[in-house]
Amino acid sequence: MIPVVKSLSVERALSPSADKFLVKKPTQEQAEEAVRTLILWAGDDPSREGLTETPQRVAKAYKEFYKGYDEDPEVILDRVFEEVDGYRDMVLVRDIPFYSHCEHHMVPFVGKAHIGYYPSEGVVGLSKLARIVDVYARRLQTQESMTAQIAQVIEAALKPRGVAVLIEAEHMCMSMRGVQKQGSSTMTTQYTGLFKDPAEQVRFFTMVKSPGL
Numbered sequence: 001m002i003p004v005v006k007s008l009s010v011e012r013a014l015s016p017s018a019d020k021f022l023v024k025k026p027t028q029e030q031a032e033e034a035v036r037t038l039i040l041w042a043g044d045d046p047s048r049e050g051l052t053e054t055p056q057r058v059a060k061a062y063k064e065f066y067k068g069y070d071e072d073p074e075v076i077l078d079r080v081f082e083e084v085d086g087y088r089d090m091v092l093v094r095d096i097p098f099y100s101h102c103e104h105h106m107v108p109f110v111g112k113a114h115i116g117y118y119p120s121e122g123v124v125g126l127s128k129l130a131r132i133v134d135v136y137a138r139r140l141q142t143q144e145s146m147t148a149q150i151a152q153v154i155e156a157a158l159k160p161r162g163v164a165v166l167i168e169a170e171h172m173c174m175s176m177r178g179v180q181k182q183g184s185s186t187m188t189t190q191y192t193g194l195f196k197d198p199a200e201q202v203r204f205f206t207m208v209k210s211p212g213l
């Protein structure tokens, strides 16, 4: 859940999934000023030559890192293909790479998502599953909420007989700072419908980890 930013006036929805948390978006100038403050906080001089254009670049990069706030996953999953000649077995898209930022430190966590589902009324374009991963990855959240949100939106849009989402990632907040445990990875899973059955979970996991192309 995204907390209300009380110091900002109620004006603009932060994201489609957070309609009730309305905040005013700062101007480009305000964003750049905030970056200058952080450069000072780091101990450097924002007016030295190498750093003068940095605030502008960081503000631009943030637009890319967090563009998921401007995207609606339900629109992405809008198109369902019903003609699949009776295909009913699992559809699995695995090894979808993503870059995200944890909401606790705003430091990257990087990994792969695997999404499986059993179709009922139709199938969705395969690329759309990867796009859904990016929508949530490009917002601030925890790995757990990202996993749950991906499963929920597929469930709502496709009404499949079951959805399985597995995410594995390395959190830079655990490797480059804090506890400093390089190479540890975190796995999260969310299962609905048929995937509540442990045998289905084993099948999903076996397919995810089977040798690739």
Ligand SMILES: Nc1nc2c(ncn2[C@@H]2O[C@H](COP(=O)(O)OP(=O)(O)OP(=O)(O)O)[C@@H](O)[C@H]2O)c(=O)[nH]1
Pocket (backbone or CB within 6 Å): 102, 103, 104, 105, 141, 142, 143, 144, 171, 173, 174, 177, 178, 179
């Ligand atoms: N559950 C969960 N925790 C996360 C995620 N990303 C970062 N964290 C953790 O968030 C926690 C924040 O803990 P705090 O004690 O409030 O902050 P901190 O002092 O910076 O913690 P340390 O990382 O232990 O130095 C840390 O344990 C992080 O490892 C995530 O996606 N899911």
Ligand SMILES: [Zn+2]
Pocket (backbone or CB within 6 Å): 102, 103, 104, 105, 106, 107, 171, 173, 174
């Ligand atoms: Zn973190």
